[in-house]
Amino acid sequence: MITVPLDGSIVRGAAELEATPRGIRPHRLPAHVRTRFPEPQLLGVEAQPAGVRVAFRTPATCVELVLHATRATILGVGRARGCVDVRIDGELHTSAELVGGDVTDTDPRTGQTTLAEGAPQSVVLEGLDASDKLVEIWLPHTETVDLLALHADAPVVPDARERRRWVHHGSSISQGSNATRPSGTWPAIAAHRGDVELRNLGFGGSAMADPFLARVIRDAPADLISVALGINVVNADAMRRRAFVPAVHGFLDTIRDGHPDTPLVLITAIHCAIHEKTPGPGAIDPEAFATGTLRFTASGTEGDTALGRLTLEVVRDALREVFALRDDPNLHLLDGLELYGETDAALMPLPDGLHPGADAHELIGERFAARVFDVGGAFAADA
Incomplete structure (x- = not known):
């Protein structure tokens, strides 16, 4: 050998x-x-x-x-x-x-x-x-x-193949929590379908629009870039809208310092019932934990968006605002509800209330590829 x-x-x-x-x-x-x-x-x-x-x-x-x-x-x-x-x-x-x-x-x-x-x-x-x-x-x-x-x-x-390099940043959902196989996470599924070289910067609990992460993406070789933001800033109760909007602008500005014209997709959060209308912080459900099961819940008050408190509905609206205000022809907005929405949640519930299961990872990966890599998409080979 x-x-x-x-x-x-x-x-x-x-x-x-x-x-x-x-x-x-x-x-x-x-x-x-x-x-x-x-x-x-x-x-x-x-x-x-x-x-x-x-x-x-x-x-x-x-x-x-x-x-x-x-x-x-x-x-x-x-x-x-x-x-x-x-x-x-x-x-x-x-x-x-x-x-x-x-x-x-x-x-x-x-x-x-x-x-x-x-x-x-x-x-x-x-x-x-x-x-x-x-x-x-x-x-x-x-x-x-x-x-x-x-x-x-x-x-x-x-492997000497010349393939386009895709850098993706997101939360534990992007890292692959509750996917059962490493090539079965939604970014891996989408990368396979798009025939691209994947660098996965999905980090559980850590998609916070951190400046250091923007610099990592700025300095990374990349032909395609995507950023999924929302769930972590909500379930960590990390920001209010006043801080979140300029943080996202700054995050995108830093990426553009290194990749001024690279196709960049900004992805809003997929459906997550516990945080759609309820701010964080998120917590472990004590009743489920007592039975040896890990489930998550939101500890905020439903509908409480006073003083700019963030829910997923608020964050999606904020990201739409960011997108609309940027003069960037190579920036694209993808609504996460098109990848996994309320109807999908009824058919493929989040096993722990927060992360998609293996079937939903496949669904999200295939839908992302169809919307972004296929003809007419932001990452289409002929775009």
Whole structure:
């Protein structure tokens, strides 16, 4: 077996690779951001490699990726493990559930965290066709991963396809919460349909129109950019309308400093009943939690938008205002309710009251692709 170097030529979709005592850890945000704003929530989710994949061409019949996962759990609440997806020439070949690894378990009542260490895992692909093929190993979107080694029984070369680069920023919905597979998150589904190179900057609880995130997008190689804003500023009760509107203008201004003419889609929030008319902060539903189920609720007062308090209805209106006031022919507005609306919620309810399930991720990804990548869309190849 040949040992293949794990570097940026085959690990795609990451900002950088950190050397750890075990191996290398993909990060979706650069070190200067992690150092300047070491907020635990953001640090936890940016190290979960949503959209990151190990991609290469090879005639190998056997490939082995050795990794060590770390998952974060909440004491008393069961949660399914993440998995690794293997796609060959674009088609799903297998999904391997994560086993072993470390577990950090947090007691939500006290904030105390305990660590239990586990063993690494080998994802082995055997009996592959001996012809040249594209292998893409999508890393888990909900667990941190250290990559220890990559082995193959034939030479491996980086994927040299010239594809448009899509940078997308959003919340946990964009990161893929409640999607069951890393290539089954809605941005991954849309990227596959649009045949583009995805960089997923969806961060659970962290789509706040932060200036540092705008600078990351500004400095990133990108042919296509999209930004989904709304749910996090509401469920964190982070802003009032007076602060939110200029923050979004500033966010877009910063992106435009590096990408003055790049197609940019501003996406409003999908339907989320708990926050449509009710401001945050969001909270864990104590009754559901008592039964070992994680569900979210809004702790504000329904209809209370006094003093500029934000609900999803208010935020959508604010983003429409921002869009209308900008003289930018390459800026496009996409109503999130066209991706997942109230009727869809009746058919495919949000399992925890906040995040779409696997079926809704597929729906959102396909609808986004149809509206944005297909003929006439903002990201259409002939646009």
